[in-house]
Amino acid sequence: MRHHHGTAALLLSLITTVTGVLGAHSLATRQSYTSDVVRGVNLGGWLVSEEWITPSLYSSTGTSDEWHLCNELGKNKCSQKLKTHWKSFFTRNDFVDIQAAGLNAVRIPLGYWAVDRRVWEPYVNGQYPYLIQAVQWAKELGLSVLIDLHGAPGSQNGQDNSGLIGPVRFPSNSSNAARSLYVLNNLTEEFSKGIYGGVVTGIELLNEPRLGDNSTDDFSMDELKLFYTDATKGIRAANDADTINVTIHDAFYGPAYWADYDPLKSTSSAPADLLTVDTHQYYAFDGLENLSHSEILDDVCNISKLLKQQTSSTGIPYTLVGEFSLETGNAPNTTSSSQNNEDDQVRRTWFRLLFEAQIAAYSPNAPGQSSIGWFFWTWKTEYDIDTWSYRRGVAHQYIPSDVSNASSFVYTVLDNGCIDMSTGHDNYTAPAHVAAAGGRAGGAYGATVWLPVMVLLVLAGCVF
Ligand SMILES: *[C@@H]1O[C@H](CO)[C@@H](O)[C@H](O)[C@H]1NC(C)=O
Ligand SMILES: *[C@@H]1O[C@H](CO)[C@@H](O)[C@H](O)[C@H]1NC(C)=O
Ligand SMILES: *[C@@H]1O[C@H](CO)[C@@H](O)[C@H](O)[C@H]1NC(C)=O
Ligand SMILES: *[C@@H]1O[C@H](CO)[C@@H](O)[C@H](O)[C@H]1NC(C)=O
Ligand SMILES: *[C@@H]1O[C@H](CO)[C@@H](O)[C@H](O)[C@H]1NC(C)=O
Ligand SMILES: *[C@@H]1O[C@H](CO)[C@@H](O)[C@H](O)[C@H]1NC(C)=O
Ligand SMILES: *[C@@H]1O[C@H](CO)[C@@H](O)[C@H](O)[C@H]1NC(C)=O
Ligand SMILES: *[C@@H]1O[C@H](CO)[C@@H](O)[C@H](O)[C@H]1NC(C)=O
Ligand SMILES: *[C@@H]1O[C@H](CO)[C@@H](O)[C@H](O)[C@H]1NC(C)=O
Numbered sequence: 001m002r003h004h005h006g007t008a009a010l011l012l013s014l015i016t017t018v019t020g021v022l023g024a025h026s027l028a029t030r031q032s033y034t035s036d037v038v039r040g041v042n043l044g045g046w047l048v049s050e051e052w053i054t055p056s057l058y059s060s061t062g063t064s065d066e067w068h069l070c071n072e073l074g075k076n077k078c079s080q081k082l083k084t085h086w087k088s089f090f091t092r093n094d095f096v097d098i099q100a101a102g103l104n105a106v107r108i109p110l111g112y113w114a115v116d117r118r119v120w121e122p123y124v125n126g127q128y129p130y131l132i133q134a135v136q137w138a139k140e141l142g143l144s145v146l147i148d149l150h151g152a153p154g155s156q157n158g159q160d161n162s163g164l165i166g167p168v169r170f171p172s173n174s175s176n177a178a179r180s181l182y183v184l185n186n187l188t189e190e191f192s193k194g195i196y197g198g199v200v201t202g203i204e205l206l207n208e209p210r211l212g213d214n215s216t217d218d219f220s221m222d223e224l225k226l227f228y229t230d231a232t233k234g235i236r237a238a239n240d241a242d243t244i245n246v247t248i249h250d251a252f253y254g255p256a257y258w259a260d261y262d263p264l265k266s267t268s269s270a271p272a273d274l275l276t277v278d279t280h281q282y283y284a285f286d287g288l289e290n291l292s293h294s295e296i297l298d299d300v301c302n303i304s305k306l307l308k309q310q311t312s313s314t315g316i317p318y319t320l321v322g323e324f325s326l327e328t329g330n331a332p333n334t335t336s337s338s339q340n341n342e343d344d345q346v347r348r349t350w351f352r353l354l355f356e357a358q359i360a361a362y363s364p365n366a367p368g369q370s371s372i373g374w375f376f377w378t379w380k381t382e383y384d385i386d387t388w389s390y391r392r393g394v395a396h397q398y399i400p401s402d403v404s405n406a407s408s409f410v411y412t413v414l415d416n417g418c419i420d421m422s423t424g425h426d427n428y429t430a431p432a433h434v435a436a437a438g439g440r441a442g443g444a445y446g447a448t449v450w451l452p453v454m455v456l457l458v459l460a461g462c463v464f
Contacts, residue, residue, distance in 0.1 A: 037363045038144070038320060038373025039403055040105030041098060041390050043134070045378065046090050047127040048111045048150045049082065050160055054382045057085055066111070066151075067164040071122035079124040086130045090379075095137040098379060101394050102404030106143055107322055107375040108134060109150030109207065111163045115183045116153075123163070135191060139199045146247060146375070147187055148204035148278075148322070152180045156219070157210035168210055171219040177227050180206070184231050188238040204247040204278055204322070205231045211251055224251060225263070232263040232272075242274060247320065250279045255370065256306060259315035271317035276372065278322035281358070284387075289329045293350060296328060297357055297419065304361035304417030307371035316370040321362040323377040326351050326398075327387035348430035351386070351398035352410060353419070359403070360413040371417075396434040 045053025051064045063069045070078035098106065110131060113123035131147070138145045153176040154169030155162040170176045184203060191200035205228055212218025232246045250258060255277050262268035263275070281303065282288070283296050291299070307319055362374035376390045384392040393399030400408050410428045412420040 036372070038105045038375070039103050039359070039363075040107055040144075040146070040373065040375035041103055041379040042107045042109065042323060042375050042377045043090055043094075043379060044109060045381065046109070047086065047114060047131060048109045048161065048163055049085060052160075052381070053378065053388075054085065054089065056382060057081065065160045065163055065165045067122055070124055075122070075124050078122075079126065082124060083126060086127060090130075090134065092137050094379060095134075095141050095143065097391060099141045099143060101390070102400070102402035104143055104404070105146065105201075105373070105375065106134070106138060106379075107146040107148055107204075109148050109161070110187075111151035112149065112153050112180060112183045113151070113163070115186050116179050132190075135196055135200060139197045143199070144201045145191075145199050146202040146204060146320075146322070147191065147200060148207050148247070149180060149183060149187075150207040152176060152206055156206050157208050159208075159210075161207070168212065168219050170209070171223045177230070180227070181231055181234050185234050185238055188235045188244060192239045192241065192244060198243045200244060202245040202247045202276060202320075203235060204249065206249060208249055208280065209251050221251070229263045232275075236264075236274075245274045245276050246272075247276045247278050247322070249322070250277050252280075255279050255316050255319045256314070258317055261317060269315075271311065271315060275317050277317045277319045279319060280323040280377075281321050281362070282323070282325065282327070284325070284327040284329060291328070293328075293354075296354070297421070300354075300357050300361045301416075301418035304371075307361070308365065308369050308415075308417045310368045311370045312368060314370065318372045319370045320372060321358075321374040323375060324358055324362070325377050325388050326354055326393070328354075345430050345432055347386075348396060348398045348434070349428065351393065352428065352430055355393065355399050356409055356411045356413075357419045360411070360419060361417050363417075365413070365415065365417060397431060 044050065049057055049066050049069070051058040058064065058069060061069055061072045063072050070082075073081065095106075108131065110127065111123070113121060114125050114127035114131065117123050117125050135145055137143075150161060151163035152170050154171075154173060155164040155166065156168060156170040158164075158166050158168045170180075184205060187200075187203055190196075191203075206224075209219060209224055211221055211224060228248050235244060235246050236242075246263070248258070248261075248263070258271070258277050260268050260271055261275070261277075262270070262272035264272060281300075283291060283299075306314075307316070309316065311318060359374060362371055364371050364373075378388060378390070380389045380391050386392055386396070390399060394401055402408060414420050
């Protein structure tokens with residue numbers, strides 16, 4: 001996650017330009033097409049740790065990314081700490097809760113060092129068995145999996161989520177691309193195996209690559225596309241049965257930029273088969289921090305109009321919103337849950353609207369539309385920050401308890417996927433109080449506080 005100032009603004013302006021030409025007008029209906037919609041959450045901060053998601057993992061150090069964490073602790077200690085984290089932060093219970101919430105997919109961020117670590121790199125590995133376990137749980141519970149290369153050698157965006165804060169070194173040494181191709185090939189070969197039952201339906205080549213402003217040592221679009229081409233060739237060759245989609249991140253250029261994109265052809269009049277685009281829609285961070293609520297909803301509505309068009313007419317590839325949240329205006333507070341104001345009814349009322357508006361925009365309501373679904377960032381955080389923790393949203397009722405059941409939603413959706421602001425908007429108010437207490441969850445990331453919620457969700461899951 002995290003937008004770069006310039007690219008976020010660029011994305012907004014691109015969307016504005018494209019939607020300006022479209023202008024759909026339509027009648028109010030409930031969203032009814034739900035058969036193949038991807039409704040997912042990210043397992044953020046797990047196999048690639050992020051300080052703001054699990055601050056206690058980092059608190060004894062002065063570090064803010066996994067590279068430096070392990071560099072400071074040394075391999076043995078880091079390995080111990082991370083193993084405890086991998087074992088406890090996501091367990092089978094989380095998968096049960098995810099399914100009980102009506103979700104049908106998970107996106108799993110992974111760092112290259114889980115597969116291809118050099119001795120001189122401070123990273124430790126041992127993540128892979130947990131990835132396999134996660135895929136097996138997903139299979140048991142009927143969830144599909146998008147595995148995403150979140151951290152590439154050299155770093156593709158210079159941010160904490162890539163494992164290494166600093167310059168974007170990915171393009172500076174061709175061995176970085178070669179190593180990434182090796183990792184993607186490993187993931188394809190592994191998860192094409194029959195024992196996984198085809199639940200890994202997508203592999204994302206590179207999360208949030210940050211292209212430069214075209215000076216000499218930049219990561220250029222040409223370099224990115226070359227990487228996308230090589231990686232697609234590798235995945236297609238290693239997946240004869242064609243069960244795994246190639247997912248490309250839009251590099252913050254917006255889905256429309258990728259119209260008719262086929263990584264295996266120099267020109268094309270239609271997007272490639274088995275290709276999806278991942279676009280991240282955040283209203284937090286630089287450049288967007290001052291948008292008003294109605295501007296945000298207007299922008300969400302514009303994205304909807306863009307993605308509700310038929311791929312066969314716009315050429316925009318099938319598109320997943322691989323990350324979005326309820327945060328607006330500022331970055332998360334990494335160190336506490338003080339920003340969660342549990343009894344702020346106005347805040348929860350707004351969250352419900354923002355959530356429903358976004359999933360309506362990011363889901364198709366008829367076959368053939370570009371949008372095919374979404375993944376919220378993220379299922380949970382150590383403090384269950386209200387704007388970033390899906391499970392807190394469910395517990396506190398600002399996210400529907402069964403997101404697969406559109407008739408339980410509050411807001412009416414127009415055919416263009418926008419919320420009908422003339423009706424429900426003005427007469428929904430969140431409950432005055434919510435059951436669960438706020439604050440820091442105890443123990444190993446909160447088993448105590450969340451146990452009652454989990455039990456309820458499991459019970460609810462049994463009824464359906
Ligand atoms: C949404 O699209 C309309 C029509 O093109 C445009 O006037 C408006 O500025 C857009 N809103 C945002 C937030 O981009
Ligand atoms: C490129 O990276 C590899 C390891 O990934 C390293 O062995 C090699 O020295 C690097 N080459 C240059 C020119 O930095
Ligand atoms: C992929 O890499 C992991 C971790 O090194 C290894 O355990 C696994 O066997 C590899 N799978 C394939 C198909 O190469
Ligand atoms: C960089 O600038 C050159 C010259 O203006 C242009 O041809 C090239 O397409 C640009 N590359 C990118 C990635 O924008
Ligand atoms: C896989 O890609 C195809 C486009 O070829 C798309 O129709 C389908 O929905 C994608 N599946 C998933 C799970 O993303
Ligand atoms: C947002 O508002 C603050 C305070 O007025 C201002 O300093 C900042 O520059 C604004 N940001 C943008 C992107 O307009
Ligand atoms: C973040 O939390 C700390 C500790 O409770 C608090 O002192 C600080 O003001 C918070 N920062 C923001 C931006 O809310
Ligand atoms: C869906 O939600 C509606 C409205 O809350 C409820 O009446 C219905 O029983 C739910 N359907 C299922 C299958 O849970
Ligand atoms: C309240 O919302 C419902 C649909 O959600 C709508 O039918 C009704 O007209 C709304 N009432 C007012 C006063 O806006």
